Amino acid sequence: MSGRVAALVTDRRARVPFALIGLALLLLSGTVVLQVETQPEPTPPREADRALEQTESATETALTTALTAATEQAATRPVTDPAETPYGEVLAEGDTFDRYLKALFYLEAQRRLDDAGQTVGEVQTDVTLPEIEDSEDFADAVDRVTLRPGSETDGVESGVIEAEISGVETVATSDGREIETETETVTVAVASPLYELHDRTQTYQQRLDADLTEPGFTQRFNARIYALGWARGYAQYSGLPVTEVISNRHIVPAANDAIYRTQKDVFGAADPELNNAIRRGWLCMAMHDAEGLYNDHADKGTNLSGTLCSASKWLFGNQATGDVPDSPGVMDLLGEAPGMDTTHTIGVNGTSLLPIRDLASGSGSTSIQGVIDRIYEVTVETDLHTETVREPVFRHDAPPKTINSYVVETEPQGVDVTVERITEPESDEEYRAVEGVVEIEHEETKRHLRETTDGQKTVVTTASGTERIAFEITVEEGELHPRARVDEYNGEDVPVTERYVYDSGPGIARAGTDRTVPLGADGGRFENYGDPGPRAIEGVFDLPKGTTRTAGRGHGERRGDRTRATVEEHVESTLASKWSNAESEADLEFNRRETVDVPHSSRKVLVATVLADLRQIRQQVSNITHTFKRKELVHDGSETGPYGELEEKVQERKERYLHRTEPFESIGQKAVYEARYAYFAALERYLGRIESAHGSAMDEIDNQLPDMGIANAIRYLQEGVTATPPEPVPLESSSLTENVTYEVSGSPTYLVTENVTSETVPAVDSGEQFAPMAARNKNYLKLPYDSVVNGLLGKIGNVLGVSNPDAELTFQTASEALVAGDKATDAANADPDHGNPKKLSRLNGELSSAVRSSIQEYSEAVGAQMTFHLYPEDVTAADSDTELVRSADDCESDSCVVVPRDCTRETCEMEADTEGDRASEEIQTAVTAAVDGYGGTVETADAIASGEIKPAIVRRVAAAVGEDSRPNAATGLDYQQWRAIVNSSAQQVVRDAAAEHAVTLSDTKTVEKLDTEIRQTLESVSKEIVAKRFDAAVNNNSFDIGNYDNWVAGTRTPVRVPAGMPVLPVPGHWFATVNAWNIDVEAEYARFEVSANVGTPATATGTTYVREDRTVKREVAGKNRRLGSVEPISVSGKSVLIVVVPPGGIGVGDRDDRDPECSPTWPVVGDVSEEAIHCDGEFSDSGTATTGSRRGR
Incomplete structure (x- = not known):
């Protein structure tokens, strides 16, 4: 089958043979646009056919070659950024790279089609494409090309690019005359991995730029920074001489390692030399960590890192020699340090004492007395019944000759009430019945009309009459304990067993099995409401309190003494007043809410029952704990923190103590439940305050992170070490070629923060300085003095009800500074080269004196406040x-x-001459003895800061106050019960006093100067340790670290005065210290190549896709036109490192003087522009790097 027939059969071109066209023209009379012109003198058909067939084959070959050449050109100069020129804008109208390849194909096709013409006998053919004379023609040319890469097109194999080009014109001539002209669309295909290389590289760039929430460089970099930061942070917290938790020397290998892992994620392979370079990078970092503990190298022995870490010797990784350790993984970096998911447990613990303190020694509605009063309160109602016994009779003297009379008005003139009896109804719910008579004297006015000789006249007369009304007022139960809050919890009023609302009981048989059911005095039956009648009568009729008490119950018919007369007198007076002003029976109601008195013996027993019940609840509730991951300590201030979660657990637990559906056994039992409700309400209030203080701490930390904010930081914290490797996209190849494999190569292989030139990195332009990487890190909470003193503690103090400190240090910070100062002084005394012993001693003495003075003030404050809390009524x-x-x-x-x-x-x-006044001296003496006898200045300050001094104070105070001197609420309690009350009072007193009476300084300069002296002394000691250790390693000498145990052993070893921000600096709740670093890294390759083993005959080694900063120009329309540029492969990533360590150590944070720490060219990467280098500026999510000037522009 000939080529032309084959083309027709396979429909590869949209045309038919000329003979068929001529036949169609003869048969059809329609209008047709002809693409074939027949000459007057036709050439023999066989020569023309042969010429066209050969031309068709040559055209396809030329176009195939053009497409292959275009793909190779696009691979070596892949334009990704169109130029802002008329020709560059054509590429910007769609996918830049796709339109760029179309343009290359068209330009190559134009050139190669020049050789596609054929000569057969007298017939010659020429093949052309429309010429390009301007940018509009250029746009039309690009639009004539359609590309169908197999990676994106159904029906086209992966690894194959199918191209369709329209407007291909073939002209056949003979003896200079055109015999045929045809314009067609030609489709060709080549096997090329170009699109796979381009797409994969674009994906790689996207992964390098990806946000924290997406798989890519930032996730992997953040994971490594967290692993390093937490490992080094905990080493520092434990006392090891780690000056910088995170430095740029840690950022560089972590970033390169993350790049390596990202290459493997995307390409399924990575630069084979990069792994070697990374191994050496980690080793170099470790050597610098050993030598540069305090911003310096050992000034004795051999500078090992100077030799090992010369970047120029291993930028390409192929000169790493010796047995270099493997690159560490994330978990290797983390080592033994607790990870982000390490759990921490907090409990209610001592906070459970505070509500008992409030209930036992407080007053008002929150005290036990207030609880009892709420339960022993009833609403009294009255029910009035009246019956008119006699209507008033008015006798008027009507004048003679009256023809008509009518009443003008009737006015009451007086009311006389006689109480005949006050009786006790049979029902318990009816407290008293008052019976009597009301006599109301009325005056009636009448008008009379009479006849006289002078006509009719009017006469007015008045007459008096008495109305007699019998009445009965029943004073009865309205609502029992209407303000009981335990009913609010249960959602309904749970009643008391009817039998024991008023009557005494139950007895020992029932009460002995339930601790919430109180007994009466001496173990008898508990007195419940008893007889509320006397107080009900007193309240309703405004009698003086206690007036009816002597009458007792059932006194109605036996009255006759002064009490009876007094009661009747007040009742009669009250009723007379009401009747005089009443306009209707509704005005005679006597609704009152009255508190029923509880007999003293029952009140005392009830208080003891409540305290005994609450002590058991406290013991159980204090064991409620909440376990959380350490990273949850840092959260947005609006979110629920660990103490909020703990509060929710308390709310869940209280159901077992408050929920009740069965009636209460007695009024006393309901009072116990009401006290339970008050206890949990207070406990939740205290936990809520701690949670609010935690939220305030988070808000203050947010204020300390102005460049990023805590919400942004938390995103990085939550990711931490949780980055999961993405699955690499499988690499597919065409069936026309062998399996495709890829090779990645970066130049330089290992990105460093030192400038490089073409001597070490040939891809760099000659004479240029090139910065492969720039890094910056900032530690936000380095020095705690001013920021903590004036910011965080003040805000938390407001939440917890303590005053705002002014130029004060917490006892914990001050004691740590004293420890550091003592050790530094010892070192300076041992060797004056280490420091200035006199200056250290003087500064340490100033701080120590301030601490001792504050301890004395603390003792006096605790003594006074303990007295206030134990004797509030005085x-x-x-x-x-x-x-x-x-x-x-x-x-x-x-x-x-x-x-x-x-x-x-x-x-x-x-108040003078009260029990509290007499006990105050004993309490103050006991507190002073407990504080003074605790230990030295540092130990005592530590105990005050942690709250551990409380047991000593409780023990002394409880023993000092004798039974006769105790407050009324503690009368009759045994020693353990009394000590429990003292303990509950001390819980808040110790905490508040520690916050109120911190170490007061005129300013923070003393401790800051001491901090500087300590740091310098420790630097000197550390240099000596490093120097001797290295000398021993190099010269095989011995080295005994035991000589420096005072500096490197134990968790109390003070590398520095503590840094970091306390999450909640309240004694008993300072459960973590937090610090934060903002880390930015930017990088750029001078050249980045991805190679595939499939190529053309001219490039038999394979197709290589190259990304480097280059401007691309092509000859179009007779001139070099700038089409666009190749964007280099660049890296942009960041991490916001938050390290949280427990209390009790020395905090966590950098102690060097560089803040922020910037690499030499920050923020410039690529070609170095000295004018753009600076180390200031805000940190942001998008980074702040500046790329050097474009080359070749």
């Missing part, structure tokens, strides 16, 4: 300007002082 105002209230609910202004919560020595004092 507290009085220290001056006339202070407004004291017993409950926050009673406070109507911003200046009132709630007793005992807000009491200080300046606002409160003990």
Whole structure:
């Protein structure tokens, strides 16, 4: 089959033989646009056919060659950024690379089709494409090409590019005359991995630029930074001499390692030399860590890292020699340090004591007395029944000759009430019945019309009459304990067993099996409401309190003494007043809410029952814990933190203590449940305060991170070490070729922060300085003094109700500074070369004196506040300007002082000659003895900071106050019960006093100067350790680290004064210290190549796709036109490192003087522009790198 026939059969071109066209023209009379012109004198058909067939074959060959050449050109200069020129804008109208390859194909096709013409006998053929004379023609030329890469097109094999080009014109001539002209669309295909190489490289660039939430470089880099940061942070926290948790020397190998892993993710392979270079990079970092502990190298012995880490010797990784360790994985980097998912457990613990303190020693509605009063409260209602016994009779003297009379008005003139009896109804719910008679004297006015000789006249007369009304007022039960809050919890009013609302009981048989059911005095039956009648009568009829008490129950018919007369007198007076002003029976109602008195013996027993029940609940509730991952300590201030979660667990647990559907056994049992409710409400309030303080801490940390904010930082924290490797995209190849394999090569192989030139990296332009990588890191919470003192502690103090500190250090920070100062002084005394012993001693003495003075103030404050909390009823105002209230609910202004919560020595004092006044001296002496006898200055300050001093204070105070001197609430309690009350009071007192009375300084300069001296001394000691260790290693000498145990052993070893931000610096709750670093890294390859083993005969070694910073020009329309540029492969990533360490160590943070630390060219990568280099500027999500000037432009 001939080529022309084959083409027709396979429909590869949209045309038919000329003979068929002529036949169609004869048969059809329609209008047709002809593409074939027949000459007057036809050439023999066989020569023309042969010429066209050969031309067709040559055309396909030329176009195939053109497509192959275009793919090779596109691979070596792949334009990805169109130029802002008329010709570059043509490429910008769609996918730049795709339109660029179309343009290359068209330009190559134009050139190669010049050789596609054929000569057969007298027939010659020429093949052309429309010429390009301007940018519009260029756009038309690009649009004439359609590309169908197999990786994107159904029906086309992967690894194959199919191209279709329209407007291919073939002209056949003979003796200079055109005999045939045809314009057609030709389709050719070549096997080429170009699109796979381009797409895979674009994916690689996208992974290098990917956000933290997407697989790519930033995820892997962040994982390595977290592993390094947490490992080094915990080493520093444990006392090892780690000055910088994260430095640029850590960023470089971590970034290259992340690049290596990202290459493998995307290409299924990585630069074979990069792994060797990374191994040496990690080793170099380790050597620098050993030598540069304090920003310096050992000044003795051999500078090993200077030789090992010369970047120019291993930029391509192929000169790594010796047994270099393998590159560490993320978990290798993390080592033994606790990871982000390490759990921490907090519990209610001592906080469970605070509500008991409030209930036992407080006053008002939050005290046990207030709880009892709420339960022993009833709403009294009255029911009035009346019956008119006698209507008033009015006798008027009508004048004679009256023809008509009518009443004008009737007015009451007086009311006389006589109480005949006050009886006790048979029902318990009816407290009293008051029976009597009301006599109301009325005056009636009448108008009379009479006849006289002078006509009709009017006469007015008045007459009096008495109305007699019998009445009965029943004073009865309305609602029992209407303000009971335990009913709010259960959603309904759970009643008390009817039998034991008023009557005494139950007895020992029932109460002995349930600790919440109280017994009466001496183990008898518990007195419940008893007889509320007397108080009900007193309340309803405004009788003086206690007036009816002597009458007792059932006194109605036996009255006759003064009490009876007094009661009747007040009742009669009250009723007479109401009747005089009443306009209807509704005005005679006597609804009152009255509190029923509880007999003293029952009240005392009830208090003891409540305390015993709450002590058991406290023991159980104190064991409630919440376990969380350490990373959850840092969260957005609006989110729920660990203490909020703990509070929710307490809320769940309280159901077993408060939920009740069965009636209560007695009024006393309901009072116990009401106390339970008050206990949990207070406990949740305290936990809520701690959670609020945690939120305030997060807000303050947010303020300390102005460049990123805590919400952004938390994203990196949550990712931490959780980056999961993405599955590489499988590499497919065409069946026309062998299997495709890829090879990646970067130049330089290992990206460093040092400038390189063409001497070490040939891909760099001659005479240029090239920066492969730029890095910057900033530690936000380096020095805690001013930021913590003036910011965080003040805000938390406001939440917890303590004053804002002014130029103060917490006891914990001060004690750590003292430890560091003592050790530095010892070192300077041993060897003056290490430091200035006199200066260290003086500064340490100043701080120590301030700490001792603060400890004394602390003792005095605790003594006074313990007295206020144990004897709140004896507290009085220290001056006339202070407004004291017993409950926050009673406070109507911003200046009132709630007793005992807000009491200080300046606002409160003990009233003279009271139990509290007499006990105050004993309490103060006991507190002073407990604090003074605890230990040295550092140990005591530590105990105050942690709250561990509380047991010593409780023990001394409980023993010092005798049974006769105890407050009323503790009367009759045994020693253990009394100690529990003291313990519950001490819980808040110790915490508040530690916050109020921190170490006061005139400013922070003393401790900052001490910090500087300590650091310099420790640097000197560390240099000596490193120097001797290296000398021993190089010269085979011995080295005994035991000589430096005082510096490197134990968790209390102070590498520096603590850095970092306390998450919650409240004694007993300072469960973590946090610090943050913002890390940015930018990089650029001078050249990046991806090779495939499939190529053309001219490039038998394979197709190589090259990305380097180059401008691309091509000759179009007779001139060199700038089409665009090749974008280099660049890296942009960041990490926000948050390290959280437990309390008790020395915190975590950098202690060098560089902040931020920048690489030499930051933020410039690529060709170095000195003018653009600077180390300031804000940190941002997108990075701040500046790329050097474009080459070749």
